Amino acid sequence: MAMTLQLIFVLSTLFSITESSDVFRLIGSSVELDIQHPVPKSDELIWVFNRAKNVLKYYPEVKKTRLFSGYEGRVEFNEETYSLTLKNLQKTDSGLYEAKASGDEVRVVTEYILSVLDPVEAPVLTHQLSRDTCNITLTCRGHDLSVSSSCYKETCEEKEVTSPGGDALSLSVSGSTIVCNHSNPVSWKKDVLEMRELKQLCAAEGEGSVSPSAGVSVCLLKTVLYSIMLILMLSAVITVHVRERLTKSS
Template identity: 80%
Template structure:
């Protein structure tokens, strides 16, 4: 599961109604988030989550609020009775929103070749356009961040995204056509 920093997530048990004495929500197989004693109907929240956790006594779901990047990890629900068994498991990744990318262009001298540069965070794409035809490209970082340069109708789009957010910068094809026309007029005036 991917979620944005500051958002909330509800994690449900995957077993319809497990039989148990105690139920534990655990992160990264070692740190308790919530412990629920079924006999006493008593729950204990652990301090790292100070007020950001809600446990539902009817469904046994866990809601994490105001997510932080440090909340990323493997969440398990352990039901203990005659034996301990895992009744749900989630891998949660909490991500920052992506930064807005920057799309720039540069005209080559004497031709109508235009170089486009799409930059976002640590990624960069260079592409070329000749008149109304632009090369589309995409790169992905090891962390799953995608930077892409594409054309939709008469718009060139530089998109910077991760699994939970995206930002774009756009350039209208008309701007490139105007650059080519200006370059062509400049040549005529010199001759």
């Protein structure tokens, strides 16, 4: 019975496919890498970085671990679960981590691709008013990314752009707020603009301009006033002239 269970275990590990898992962490933080496939308690286990540099080796028979150079004070190992914890992560810790079990043969039982990233920079949201009333161009900038959108009154286009490195920059509307968001898999920062500010810009532009209908009304009013003044002047001249003739005839 024991040999049957051992045979089933060996076959399952031989035909299992170990897929690498992507893990993202912020620089200076920690990460715990768990075992993805079961390991017999009698097998030795070794964690390897980038298939070339040994991190830690565990000897189950004597329950001892060997920590390799460069990881002193930064590594914790769980003898029950075989998980590996890396502390105070730096950019140089980014790469492939494998756990290998060795009994009758050496098998890869875990793979992780770790990416250690800096926090994103704070983005900057700016606006520019065009010649058309209430037509406003918004620009969101973050690091080496930029995205622009147009707003008419309270209606804005939502835009997003991403970089090959995983950074994302987006312009979106959340309630009464326009949000410029800069993010990566481990951090995000934003800059905001309230809709009421767009309303104020739109109102200010409207007060500073004169519509064609208003221009026609003013011109028409001036014409009517000039006509009335001319009529009054002619009436006065005619009245004076008639009075003079009446006076002479009498």
